Amino acid sequence: MMNLCTNAYQAMFENGGILEINLQAVQVDKQLALQHPNLHVGQYVRLTVTDTGTGMDPYLLERIFEPYFTTKPLSEGTGLGLAVIHGIVMNLGGAITVQSRVGIGTSFNVFLPQLNVVAESESVGRELIPRGDERVLFVDDEEPLTVIGKKLLERLGYTVTVRTSSVEAFHAFQANPEKFDIVITDQMMPNMTGLQLSKKIKEIRKDIPVVLITGFSETLNMDAINDSGINEFALKPMTTNDIAQLIRKALETKEFSK
Structure with a gap:
C-alpha cells in the first residue's frame, strides 16, 4: 500500500489532488475471474487506491508492471515499485488491476483472497510488540x-x-x-x-x-x-x-x- 500511495503522491506532486484509499470485502464472479486468470470465484478483499493526478495513457498502462520501467528520471527511481507490488500480489493468489485517464487520475485495485479467520485464544493477536528508546x-x-x-x-x-x-x-x-x-x-x-x-x-x-x-x-x-x-x-x-x-x-x- 505504501508503494501505491507513493506513486499517487508523486502523480499529484505538481498540482495537488485527492488520494482515496478504500478496503472492502467483495465477491469475485465468473466474469472477473475469466479476465484475471489468477483469480477464482469466491470471496476476496479489494484494496483500492485512487488519485486525481496526471493519469497515464494506454502505452504506459501496458508497461507499468514491467521491471525497471519508469517515467521518472534515473536519479529519482529504479522502476521496481509496481513490479514488486505485482509480484507480491500474484504470489499471494491475488491480482491487481489499474484504470487511468490522462488529466483525470489513476485507480489501482488489489484483490487478495479473504481468509476464514477462526477465533483463537485471547492471547493470539495480542503479542506485545517490542519497544525501545534508542x-x-x-x-x-x-x-x-x-x-x-x-x-x-x-x-x-x-x-x-x-x-x-x-x-x-x-x-x-x-x-x-x-x-x-x-x-x-x-x-x-x-x-x-x-x-x-x-x-x-x-x-x-x-x-x-x-x-x-x-x-x-x-x-x-x-x-x-x-x-x-x-x-x-x-x-x-x-x-x-x-x-x-x-x-x-x-x-x-x-x-x-x-
Whole structure:
C-alpha cells in the first residue's frame, strides 16, 4: 500500500489532488475471474487506491508492471515499485488491476483472497510488540515512506532522525557519530546505495548496527551484504511487529558482541 500511495503522491506532486484509499470485502464472479486468470470465484478483499493526478495513457498502462520501467528520471527511481507490488500480489493468489485517464487520475485495485479467520485464544493477536528508546537514523529516498516510517518508529518509543538522501544521511552521521544508536536504510537510492552507505558508516564507527530494508532482493547477494557490514536484512513489505523485532535483534546483537 505504501508503494501505491507513493506513486499517487508523486502523480499529484505538481498540482495537488485527492488520494482515496478504500478496503472492502467483495465477491469475485465468473466474469472477473475469466479476465484475471489468477483469480477464482469466491470471496476476496479489494484494496483500492485512487488519485486525481496526471493519469497515464494506454502505452504506459501496458508497461507499468514491467521491471525497471519508469517515467521518472534515473536519479529519482529504479522502476521496481509496481513490479514488486505485482509480484507480491500474484504470489499471494491475488491480482491487481489499474484504470487511468490522462488529466483525470489513476485507480489501482488489489484483490487478495479473504481468509476464514477462526477465533483463537485471547492471547493470539495480542503479542506485545517490542519497544525501545534508542536514537534511529532512518534513510529512504521516498519522502512519503520516511514520514510513515518516522511516525511508526516514534510510536514504538524511538527518537528518529530522517534523511531522504543517502549522501545527506552519511554527512549527518559523519558530523556526530555518537548521536545515533542504529541506522535503518533502504537499498536502491541515487548516488549511494544502502550497502555503500553502510560500508562508509562502519568505517567511522564499526559497532553501530545497520539494518537494510528493501523491496527488491535480486540486486543483492549475501557476500555484498556481509562486506558492507549490514547487521540485519529484510524485504518489504513488513508489519510493525516485523520491524520492531528486527530493530531489537540488531541492537541486542550489538550488546552481545561487546
